[in-house]
Amino acid sequence: MTQFTKRVFSGIQPSGKIHLGNYLGAIQKFVKLQEDSSFENIYCVVDMHAITVKQDPKTLRARTVELTATYLAAGLDPSKSIIFNQSRVAAHVELGWIFNCVARLGWMNRMTQFKDKAGKNSENVSLGLLAYPSLMAADILLYNATHVPVGDDQKQHLELCRDIAQKFNNDYANEIKELGFGDQFFCMTEPLINFGNKPVRVMSLRDGTKKMSSSAESDMTRINMNDDRDLLAKKLKKAKTDPEALPSETAGLEGRPEARNLVSIFAALDDTDSQQVLDQFGGQQFREFKGALIDLAVAKICPIGDEINRLIKDEAHIDQVLKDGAERARALAAPLMQDVKRIVGFMV
Ligand code: TYM
Numbered sequence: 001m002t003q004f005t006k007r008v009f010s011g012i013q014p015s016g017k018i019h020l021g022n023y024l025g026a027i028q029k030f031v032k033l034q035e036d037s038s039f040e041n042i043y044c045v046v047d048m049h050a051i052t053v054k055q056d057p058k059t060l061r062a063r064t065v066e067l068t069a070t071y072l073a074a075g076l077d078p079s080k081s082i083i084f085n086q087s088r089v090a091a092h093v094e095l096g097w098i099f100n101c102v103a104r105l106g107w108m109n110r111m112t113q114f115k116d117k118a119g120k121n122s123e124n125v126s127l128g129l130l131a132y133p134s135l136m137a138a139d140i141l142l143y144n145a146t147h148v149p150v151g152d153d154q155k156q157h158l159e160l161c162r163d164i165a166q167k168f169n170n171d172y173a174n175e176i177k178e179l180g181f182g183d184q185f186f187c188m189t190e191p192l193i194n195f196g197n198k199p200v201r202v203m204s205l206r207d208g209t210k211k212m213s214s215s216a217e218s219d220m221t222r223i224n225m226n227d228d229r230d231l232l233a234k235k236l237k238k239a240k241t242d243p244e245a246l247p248s249e250t251a252g253l254e255g256r257p258e259a260r261n262l263v264s265i266f267a268a269l270d271d272t273d274s275q276q277v278l279d280q281f282g283g284q285q286f287r288e289f290k291g292a293l294i295d296l297a298v299a300k301i302c303p304i305g306d307e308i309n310r311l312i313k314d315e316a317h318i319d320q321v322l323k324d325g326a327e328r329a330r331a332l333a334a335p336l337m338q339d340v341k342r343i344v345g346f347m348v
Contacts, residue, residue: 002184008033008192009145011044011086011136014063015055016214017224018070020301021202024268025151029195031075033149041081042143042329043071045322048086048093049135052128053117066308068318070225073307082332084325086139091333095138096131098344102168103134107160113153137161141186142333149192152200153211158191165189175343185343202265205239208257223297226305233294241286248282250274259286266293269300 010030012022034041045067050060064085071083086092108114108130118125128135136157140148141164148158165186169176176185193200204210204221212222220235227235240258247253253260253274260274263281266289267274281289311318341348 002182002187004144004146004187005040006038006147007040007042007143007145008147008149009042009044009140009143010149011046011049011139012067013046013050014060014067014085015050015053016063017219017222017226018067019202019212019214019225020223020265021151021212022214023070023074023225023301023304024202024265025200026149027071027074027076028268029149029192030071030081032196033147033192034076034081039147042145042332043076043081043083044139044329045071045083045085046136046139049132052126052132062312064322065312065315065318066226068322069308069311070304072311072318072321073225073304078321078325082325082328083321084329085322088322088326089142089329089333091142091330091337092135092138094337095142095340096135098340099134099138099141099164099168100131102171103137103160103164107163108133111160112156133157133160134164137164140189141165142336143329144187144336145189146187147190147192149195151202152193155191155193158189162188172343175345179339179342181339181343185339203257203261205235205261207240208259208261223301225301226308227301228305229298229302232297232301236290236294236297239290241290245283245285246278246281246289248278250278252278262286262289262293266296269296 010026012018012026030041030043033039045064047060047064050063068083068085076083111133114130114132117129137160140161150158165188168186169184172185177183202212204212204216205223206218206221210216214222216222220238223232223235239262241262242256242258244256246259246263253263263274263277267277270277281292338348
């Protein structure tokens with residue numbers, strides 16, 4: 001069995017405000033993994049993914065700076081993790097193209113995120129939006145990343161990444177063996193979705209059945225990582241709840257999506273679990289609980305927001321971090337890309 005280096009890769013699109021869902025579902029996991037010295041860590045600002053839907057170029061650039069600042073403010077450290085923007089490492093698209101030729105059209109058509117985003121307009125969306133999961137597989141497999149921390153909305157894309165790896169390994173099995181790579185060239189990446197007690201999906205503050213998202217129209221549905229203290233408090237105060245008191249057992253959150261969401265946000269920010277939160281607040285009304293949640297959220301999120309706002313003022317520094325990261329990513333990717341080309345039969 002081929003052995004692979006333990007390597008983590010993940011990415012976020014710079015296509016909107018970075019919100020609490022991105023933080024709890026992804027960035028907090030990145031920071032924890034960075035502290036585990038058995039992993040190499042690679043974190044990407046996936047700007048090429050962002051342009052699968054129309055972006056204003058100036059805004060895209062500003063969002064790239066802001067997302068990088070968020071990574072740094074949350075605790076990612078360029079001396080421990082490779083941090084870069086995707087478009088600076090051309091091998092992502094080179095491998096992405098090869099995967100476009102490995103993946104099947106039917107696989108792409110089945111992606112629920114594509115169906116959601118394209119809606120009834122599927123003839124008129126970009127070809128890139130359809131091929132997106134194949135570029136995502138290339139992001140991961142360009143480094144043969146063994147682990148990918150994400151929220152649960154990315155699960156299907158990661159299954160597809162494994163399908164692509166498997167098909168490539170099968171389609172080119174003879175060449176892979178002949179060139180001395182053993183029985184497997186690409187690894188079977190493991191998604192890290194349930195990670196500690198972090199929520200796998202943070203829901204909208206206005207509708208506990210919908211995901212918190214940067215594309216939701218109303219800003220009141222989400223907490224952005226650099227919302228100021230007043231706005232953050234206002235959003236939580238206005239967050240939808242139900243008329244019942246909080247239950248004392250997690251089973252009592254069944255059928256109460258808004259209550260479940262606020263309790264799991266509290267637990268994630270406080271590094272405990274939902275049952276411990278209910279041990280403390282069970283039987284209380286939302287008014288009291290929300291007061292405590294606001295204090296906790298302000299204490300945990302606002303210092304990160306302050307640091308983001310400080311860092312984005314120094315664009316040259318952010319750019320340098322991304323440039324250095326890209327150089328390291330390119331060095332890591334180059335030999336693998338060369339091997340892929342030889343396997344496929346390109347003259348190198
Ligand atoms: P994106 O940019 O939509 O989201 C970035 C990360 O945040 C997580 N997330 C959430 N987690 C919990 N609750 C939520 N409400 C919530 N909203 C977002 C997402 O699960 C994700 O982990 N396709 C990816 C970007 C990507 C990528 C990759 C990820 C491109 N290449 C390679 C991993 C590996 C995306 O659009 O994520």
